[in-house]
Amino acid sequence: MAKPSSISGFPEFLPGEQIAFNRAVDIIRANYEKAGAVPIETPAVERSDTLLAKGGNDKEIYGIRRLNADSGDDGKDLALHFDLTVPLARYVAQYQRDLVFPFRRYQIQPVWRGERAQAGRYRQFYQCDIDVIGDGELSLLNDAEMPYIIHGIFSDMQIGDFNIHINNRKILQGMFAGFSLSGEAIHEAIGFVDAIEKTGIDKVKENLAGLGLKVASIDELLELFALKEETGHAEIFSLLQSKSYNDLYERGVDELKQVIQAVENLGVPDNRYTIDLSIARGLDYYTGTIYETKLVQYPELGSICSGGRYDELTGLFSKRKYPGVGISIGLTRLLPRLMELGVIKVPLPSVAPVLVANLQAEYSGEYLKYGGMLRQAGINTEVYLENKKLNAQMKYANRKGIRVVILAGEDEFKDNSVVIKNMAAGEQETVPLNEMVKKVQVILGGTIS
Amino acid sequence: MAKPSSISGFPEFLPGEQIAFNRAVDIIRANYEKAGAVPIETPAVERSDTLLAKGGNDKEIYGIRRLNADSGDDGKDLALHFDLTVPLARYVAQYQRDLVFPFRRYQIQPVWRGERAQAGRYRQFYQCDIDVIGDGELSLLNDAEMPYIIHGIFSDMQIGDFNIHINNRKILQGMFAGFSLSGEAIHEAIGFVDAIEKTGIDKVKENLAGLGLKVASIDELLELFALKEETGHAEIFSLLQSKSYNDLYERGVDELKQVIQAVENLGVPDNRYTIDLSIARGLDYYTGTIYETKLVQYPELGSICSGGRYDELTGLFSKRKYPGVGISIGLTRLLPRLMELGVIKVPLPSVAPVLVANLQAEYSGEYLKYGGMLRQAGINTEVYLENKKLNAQMKYANRKGIRVVILAGEDEFKDNSVVIKNMAAGEQETVPLNEMVKKVQVILGGTIS
Numbered sequence: 032m033a034k035p036s037s038i039s040g041f042p043e044f045l046p047g048e049q050i051a052f053n054r055a056v057d058i059i060r061a062n063y064e065k066a067g068a069v070p071i072e073t074p075a076v077e078r079s080d081t082l083l084a085k086g087g088n089d090k091e092i093y094g095i096r097r098l099n100a101d102s103g104d105d106g107k108d109l110a111l112h113f114d115l116t117v118p119l120a121r122y123v124a125q126y127q128r129d130l131v132f133p134f135r136r137y138q139i140q141p142v143w144r145g146e147r148a149q150a151g152r153y154r155q156f157y158q159c160d161i162d163v164i165g166d167g168e169l170s171l172l173n174d175a176e177m178p179y180i181i182h183g184i185f186s187d188m189q190i191g192d193f194n195i196h197i198n199n200r201k202i203l204q205g206m207f208a209g210f211s212l213s214g215e216a217i218h219e220a221i222g223f224v225d226a227i228e229k230t231g232i233d234k235v236k237e238n239l240a241g242l243g244l245k246v247a248s249i250d251e252l253l254e255l256f257a258l259k260e261e262t263g264h265a266e267i268f269s270l271l272q273s274k275s276y277n278d279l280y281e282r283g284v285d286e287l288k289q290v291i292q293a294v295e296n297l298g299v300p301d302n303r304y305t306i307d308l309s310i311a312r313g314l315d316y317y318t319g320t321i322y323e324t325k326l327v328q329y330p331e332l333g334s335i336c337s338g339g340r341y342d343e344l345t346g347l348f349s350k351r352k353y354p355g356v357g358i359s360i361g362l363t364r365l366l367p368r369l370m371e372l373g374v375i376k377v378p379l380p381s382v383a384p385v386l387v388a389n390l391q392a393e394y395s396g397e398y399l400k401y402g403g404m405l406r407q408a409g410i411n412t413e414v415y416l417e418n419k420k421l422n423a424q425m426k427y428a429n430r431k432g433i434r435v436v437i438l439a440g441e442d443e444f445k446d447n448s449v450v451i452k453n454m455a456a457g458e459q460e461t462v463p464l465n466e467m468v469k470k471v472q473v474i475l476g477g478t479i480s
Numbered sequence: 481m482a483k484p485s486s487i488s489g490f491p492e493f494l495p496g497e498q499i500a501f502n503r504a505v506d507i508i509r510a511n512y513e514k515a516g517a518v519p520i521e522t523p524a525v526e527r528s529d530t531l532l533a534k535g536g537n538d539k540e541i542y543g544i545r546r547l548n549a550d551s552g553d554d555g556k557d558l559a560l561h562f563d564l565t566v567p568l569a570r571y572v573a574q575y576q577r578d579l580v581f582p583f584r585r586y587q588i589q590p591v592w593r594g595e596r597a598q599a600g601r602y603r604q605f606y607q608c609d610i611d612v613i614g615d616g617e618l619s620l621l622n623d624a625e626m627p628y629i630i631h632g633i634f635s636d637m638q639i640g641d642f643n644i645h646i647n648n649r650k651i652l653q654g655m656f657a658g659f660s661l662s663g664e665a666i667h668e669a670i671g672f673v674d675a676i677e678k679t680g681i682d683k684v685k686e687n688l689a690g691l692g693l694k695v696a697s698i699d700e701l702l703e704l705f706a707l708k709e710e711t712g713h714a715e716i717f718s719l720l721q722s723k724s725y726n727d728l729y730e731r732g733v734d735e736l737k738q739v740i741q742a743v744e745n746l747g748v749p750d751n752r753y754t755i756d757l758s759i760a761r762g763l764d765y766y767t768g769t770i771y772e773t774k775l776v777q778y779p780e781l782g783s784i785c786s787g788g789r790y791d792e793l794t795g796l797f798s799k800r801k802y803p804g805v806g807i808s809i810g811l812t813r814l815l816p817r818l819m820e821l822g823v824i825k826v827p828l829p830s831v832a833p834v835l836v837a838n839l840q841a842e843y844s845g846e847y848l849k850y851g852g853m854l855r856q857a858g859i860n861t862e863v864y865l866e867n868k869k870l871n872a873q874m875k876y877a878n879r880k881g882i883r884v885v886i887l888a889g890e891d892e893f894k895d896n897s898v899v900i901k902n903m904a905a906g907e908q909e910t911v912p913l914n915e916m917v918k919k920v921q922v923i924l925g926g927t928i929s
Contacts, residue, residue, distance in 0.1 A: 033533065033796050033797055034797075035528070035570045035571075035573045035574040035575070035797050036528070036574065037731075038523065038526075038527065038558065041523035041524075042523070043520075043521065043522050043523055043571070043578075044520070044521070045578055046519070046579070046585065047519055049519050049520050049521060050518060050519065051516070052520055052521075064831040064832070064860050065832075065855050065860050065861070066832075066855070066862070067831065067832035067835075067860060067861065067862030068500050068831070068862075069495040069498070069499060069828065069829050069830065069831055070495070070499065070502055070831075071492075071493070071495055072492065072493070072498060072501075073492050074491070074492055074604050075489060075490075075524065075590065075592070075604060076489035076490050076603075076604065077487075078487065079547060080482070081482065081484070083547075084482065089546070089548035090546055090547075090548045090549040091545065091546065092547045092548075093544040093545065093546055093547075094544070094545055094546070094547045095542040095543070095544050095560065095592075096542065096543055097538070097539055097540065097541065097542055097543070097544065097714075098528060098532075098541045098542075098543045099538035099539045099540040100539075100561060100594075102929050109487065110547060111544065121484045121707050122484075122492070122875055124484045125484040125485065125486070126494060129494055129881055130495070131495075131829060131876060131879045133865075133866060135862070136495065141524065143524070143544075145546035145549075155523050155525065156722075165866070168866070169866070170865040170866050170867065172844055172848065172865040173865055175523075175675060175848065176863075179852070183855075234811075255601065292845065293844070293845065293848055296844075296845040296846075296849050296852075297848045297849070297852045298849070298852040298856070319545045328762060347482050348482055348483075348484050360596040364703040380514040380518050380579075380580060381516070381518065382516065382517070382518055383513070383514075383515075383516035386516075386898035393743075394666075395621055395742070396741065396742065396745040398744050399621065399624065399742055399745040399746045400746070402746070402748065403628070403745075403747040406514050406515070407747070407873075411513050411514050411515075411516060412514070412515075412516060413515070413516030413584070414625075416582075416619040416621040416622055417582060417614070417617070417618070417619050418619065427580060430580045470533070474902065480508060
């Protein structure tokens with residue numbers, strides 16, 4: 032007997048957890064579609080060259096190869112995608128003539144990374160991405176749609192207070208350039224700022240001083256970082272606009288102001304977003320607006336949804352310029368943590384609230400009919416078909432969180448009635464068969480699911 | 481510039497096709513859940529041993545290995561699953577204590593097969609599976625749920641007339657044993673019957689004669705195969721019960737009769753299912769009820785949904801016996817064919833029926849507000865944010881199949897109104913802003929989508 036066991040880094044869920052996961056995906060998908068994004072799905076596999084050319088690390092990319100391959104097949108040709116951005120870039124370049132721009136698309140798929148087996152390291156995980164891609168140019172106002180979408184998703188998920196932190200990379204870059212740092216040093220400085228939560232503010236100061244930044248410059252920076260969530264937007268912008276390092280900085284401030292104004296116009300509540308000049312996003316990729324999202328009560332989770340604006344999606348694949356803005360939710364990591372914390376309750380493993388019990392096997396044809404009647408009315412229903420005692424059937428119902436059990440035996444068939452048992456209330460009543468569906472609807476509608 | 485191109489065998493869709501695909505998945509999922517099946521998802525990857533032990537062909541299984549792996553890593557350890565049945569078997573054996581039996585589960589995921597690159601051969605494709613797994617035993621009535629579910633799915637998909645062919649493997653096996661064939665010859669004979677559509681009836685006769693079957697026996701068999709869809713169930717069963725080859729045959733007839741009766745009780749219309757004694761399903765795996773589903777107008781598509789009853793799911797992984805019954809839909813193959821045939825129309829690439837146009841950039845804040853109002857009412861809405869002429873915006877709307885465009889310029893802002901353009905009707909009217917949402921709802925509700 033082979034003892035089956037999980038493979039490190041390749042998570043899977045029990046049915047209740049999977050139901051919770053799918054609900055979260057449904058919420059994300061509904062909010063992406065509400066903003067008009069169309070779905071696409073790319074194959075799990077891209078050419079290895081494509082992945083490596085776009086910044087993939089060959090130690091972390093899984094190639095695929097038939098277990099018993101022809102000897103000529105070197106197996107380096109095809110590989111599993113490590114994110115959804117490279118496939119998007121390839122897709123946009125490949126189908127540019129068929130797509131309608133601005134191209135709003137979402138993509139919810141697993142990605143694979145050849146991490147070392149280690150607790151908490153995922154080698155397969157879902158990314159839930161939305162991006163808007165312009166052909167040549169893309170209005171800054173698209174940047175405001177992202178906080179709007181983030182707000183919709185996490186409100187619908189009901190995971191408590193969250194805060195969308197918004198910044199613009201040009202502000203930091205402009206300031207560092209204004210402090211006379213050069214290209215490589217700016218890159219390093221942004222890396223130090225990005226690590227602020229891990230290292231603490233003193234370490235950031237020390238690191239920046241190490242790059243040659245003057246004490247006065249560091250203080251100017253820290254003044255901005257120290258701005259509190261309570262600080263009004265007007266006050267923040269008046270502070271930002273009182274300084275003038277260079278064009279880049281000023282453009283950053285101006286962009287941030289426009290985006291914040293548009294987020295407000297879209298109706299995102301004030302307490303859901305914050306200007307946070309200390310977020311930097313590690314990737315060089317981003318060139319303007321950047322986002323991070325934090326759960327107020329669980330800052331230790333880090334950012335649960337991040338993204339930003341980039342100037343150039345397709346790079347190697349196309350001469351045309353495709354700027355974009357997008358966000359990503361790493362649901363495979365997020366959801367188990369939310370379930371552990373009790374922020375999301377793991378539902379009992381049923382998608383059907385109703386069970387038709389099997390009291391006497393000779394009536395099974397009737398039980399199937401009753402099941403058919405309930406399903407016809409749009410009510411997910413299980414019919415218990417095994418020859419088990421009622422006790423076992425009620426245990427089955429309880430383990431699955433079934434809310435209504437339909438019972439019918441000799442007496443009920445005689446007068447064309449059924450017994451409807453409301454499991455939560457612990458009550459049951461006998462009703463005429465032709466009222467069964469309506470009665471069940473009332474119980475299901477009247478109870479919080 | 482790397483010219484991006486598709487990889488043979490790894491299909492992907494344009495957005496309109498993807499929308500059609502996702503709609504089909506939603507229909508399948510809703511019907512699986514209506515019958516009370518819970519979702520599970522297993523990782524793309526299993527241990528290679530697991531896949532090979534359960535009948536996988538090492539020439540067709542893709543192993544995965546980091547492109548730049550440590551030298552000690554032989555890369556034969558992990559591989560992509562080639563179906564969803566082996567992962568289900570491993571999952572059931574692994575979590576048997578946590579699962580509630582009968583375990584009704586569905587699983588909609590891609591699978592991978594290392595086929596040679598060739599037109600029409602898929603190396604990645606979706607399977608949409610539902611199975612009910614019993615712990616030790618499983619009522620035959622579960623077999624009747626499958627045609628019920630198939631009927632629900634293809635009715636909802638609106639792909640024209642279809643017919644679910646139902647048989648029981650024990651009938652064929654019993655007859656061949658009754659004709660004195662031995663184990664291996666029975667296996668071959670069933671293979672010949674399974675190929676009947678490809679080879680024609682004469683070839684089947686010839687092949688069976690080659691196995692030593694007498695002319696009289698072959699005629700008895702062909703009498704059953706020749707039963708027409710119009711033949712009443714009573715007549716078929718009276719013919720079947722007039723024969724008595726052996727216990728296996730009689731059990732098969734009895735099971736088939738019970739299943740057909742239960743399918744009727746579940747309310748599946750008569751014209752949607754047929755007893756077809758000529759279907760055999762190639763896999764040895766099946767031991768009782770078997771199903772195939774055919775589109776009446778497009779028999780050339782072959783079976784679009786197949787499955788059956790099996791005695792033993794987990795085999796190598798567990799000493800317990802887990803009988804099951806299930807079906808599978810190969811959607812990646814089916815859907816493009818239905819689109820080619822025009823059975824399913826490819827929708828225009830939009831999930832949002834409404835576009836708020838951008839008439840004057842200085843009012844963009846207002847356009848965003850209008851978008852927010854419509855979305856708030858549950859209407860998927862795009863806001864056009866680029867600085868393009870109205871012509872370009874209307875072209876965008878037309879290419880995407882947008883149904884309603886909201887227009888507002890200086891005049892409308894003055895008197896707090898908007899122009900609502902109904903694209904299909906080619907009509908537009910001016911309404912007060914506070915009636916916009918209601919008016920759009922009327923247009924969307926009143927037009928067939």
